[in-house]
Amino acid sequence: MVNRFISASTFALLLALSASGAAHGQSITQALTAAYDHAPDLQSALLEAKASAESIVQAKSQKLPTIGASVAGSQSWSLVGGQITTGSQITTGVSYNQTIFDNFQTEAQIEQARAAAELAEYQIRNSEQNVLLSVVEAYMNVLSGRQLVALRQDNRSFFQAQLQSAQDRLDVGEGTRIDVAQAQARLAQGEAAYRASLSSLEVSQATFQRLVGARPGELSSSHNYARLIPASLDAALAEAEVGHPAIMISKAAIRAAQAGSDAAEAAFGPTATINGQVGSRWTNGGPTDGLSGSLGFQVTVPIYAGGAIGAGVRKANLNQIKSEVDAMSTYDQVREAVISAWAGIQSADAQIQAAQSAVQAGNTVLEGTIQERDLGTSTTLDVLNSQAELTSAREGLINAQTQKVIATFSLLSAMGRLTASDLGLPVEVKSAVNYTQSVEDVWQELRTVAE
Template identity: 30%
Template sequence: MGRIRFRCRALAGAALVALALGGSPVSAETLKEALTKAYLSNPTLTGARAGQRAEDENVPLARAQALPSLGANAEYTEVLRKPDNSFNAPSRSVFAGARLAVPIYRGGGVKNAIRAADTRVMAGQAGLRGTESIVFTNVVAAYMDVIRDSAIVSLNRANVGVLEVNLQATKDRFEVGDLTRTDIAQSDARLAIARSDLQAAEALLIGSKERYIQLVGNAPGTLENPPALPNFPTSPDQAVETALENNPDLIAAQREREAARFDVRGANASRLPSVSGVSEGSYTNYLGTLGSSIPGAAIAQSTKTATLGVEATIPLYQGGAPSARMRQAQARESQSIERQIEVERSIISQTRAAYASWRASNEVIESSRLAVSANTLSLEGVRAENSVGTRTIIEILNAEQELLNAQVQLVTAQRDAYVAGFSLLAAMGQAEARDLGLEGGPLYDPMTNYKRVRNHIGDWDSDPTPEPVATRTVDTPAQNPSVVAFPK
């Protein structure tokens, strides 16, 4: 499948939404712009990137075990009381020493720790891609929810207006004896229900707007109808095949399994000997307080030493700890194997479900279009027949309600089809920043930080003091159910 190209084609059937919302075309925020804002400032994404940078540091931490270590120490001693039988003991001294240790052999533990850390970095980078997909899918859902709920509010408001006119007309006809109190009661009841439905729809719209703010960082104004998604797979099997190759969560699980295998090899190293090259040097000065047992004989007041050698440690018995580490690492490798299968199952299920939902929603769209058209004609006919006395008021009310239901079903199906389609692309690994053509600067590349820190061996390096990257929404006003005009 190719990249998702955000073209200017509107979602199929969106003309009904534009008609429901009415108004003249105005400048609107596009789906690409909403996704870009989320990509740059959504705290889930920015936090995941920081977490990945922390994961990168495990590589130099593992490599540090293979590098030389150099230490120094200094000491000043003042003897407050000498032993009674020690006449030449010094009264004070200063000492300085240094030790250099160079690892030569660690049983393969360091090598496998580095490999495991590198592999987990790759797993984390794949997981970061998966986080992008999840955030983008949620943004698309929130974007489409605002469009859907705005349309439903507008449809319900229009319905309330129509029912108010119907009620007044019914009362006027009752005054001239053309209708009964039953007709007025029916119209009054239907209007009350319509008003309660409108209040429920307005509450849902407010909720959708607040969810949009949570994900994107700003309140939704006028939202442009979303662009068409690319060509989809022709069968669920084709979708699953693509998902098993590209889904970032599955790639992350595979990398975690590989890392666990390196952990097993590293655990085995604790049973093997370790060898290091060691060099030490020291300097001691007694500050002229070291006495001599021979009267009148001078004695050196300072000493220097230097050693160079090889140090080997051969474990003979460690209380069963190496075996416990080995079994623990093997159990975790087994866990990672099962986890990979779990993720694979989940991806297959998600992909097939998204494909089925996408297909079903498109079929509902076609059926709902026919229903809207048929109910529109039916309502016109019922009203015409009522004017000549062959239809009752309740039949007009029922026809109006059926038309409203069909319109709501259509805009709901349009939302469901688009979200299911995007979810399908996400499951197939094709709904990430690199696929969406986002604008607003270069995409975040986790390899940049990894390359920066992997071979760093300095002890005095640090990054700048952390500052927030995500935007806060505390200053965003509480939303209301107002509906703005959507571009046609």
């Protein structure tokens, strides 16, 4: 009887800690905050977005002037008739080159680069969601792993007590060797299950540390993010269609592909450039030619390029079609993820209710079976089976509660709302928008040289 009450009270304490959280525990919000600042994947996505922004500058440069200054010098000598003649020359100049018309190819390339930068920005949000969802999964795996370890440790203690009880009854002639053997077998199974849960917990804690950057403290499944979930599935789908990063990435990819197609078609048109230079030459320390300069222009019209231009257009058009097909696939995947996560929450709720009923019934059955065993109307095997069923029900409750939390955050992720901004995390949101705006100032390079 004492062992049963220890088991029930221990399990109740575990569930209470899971529901209310420890006084100084590590909350889900704290873990998400730490992971957001720590995650290498997010930092990598941010750097990728900044690198993409530089493509805008490179595209703009195609129609902006290229200005350069040069200084050149030479020293010469000759030996004629026994006399050595020497000379020196210094040449300075400024050159100017600019494409003034390229059939709007540069404008298309700029639009393509901007779409790619926008895509990279949304990729940060997508990576952010993946990281935060992985943190929640790792967090709940550690929490449920600890609960399972404690439960199976308690279960092992119960079987140890039953083995001792069976052995005591055998010693006084009230039991059988079968009872002892059955208790020994169940104890071995309980020990194996306990060891397996310890190993699984170690793996979960290692995953948690990799994602969060620190070992887990006292954890709690308590959170208030369910308030972000809309009241209906249709509303959740509507939010996902409007704001999920993967869908926004697909839209940006379509824009980039369309601009790429425009740029490829523009390659068939004429190109006009102007160039000029101004310079001076000094010989033996004095100017000889004064200032000199030139100004020219060139118009080029492509006629035939070995099929390269036509192939480029066809390839760009195919990429545009592919981007639209990929967008449709992404839309379907997001929709599927929302429906799956929504169903996961409903299923978890039903499993929690069923598991709670099973635990309550299992406690009653175990208590009655122990009493019947003491009166001789039930066997040790009956007690062992009742305990195994109760343990299974308790494990089911732990798993159902874990899945409920994971399904909740999975739905937020599927809706596109598992972001630092939506969750209100106390972090500086990672974004390349300001960086993109700053590098689009293409004259900054010239001002830097002047300064």
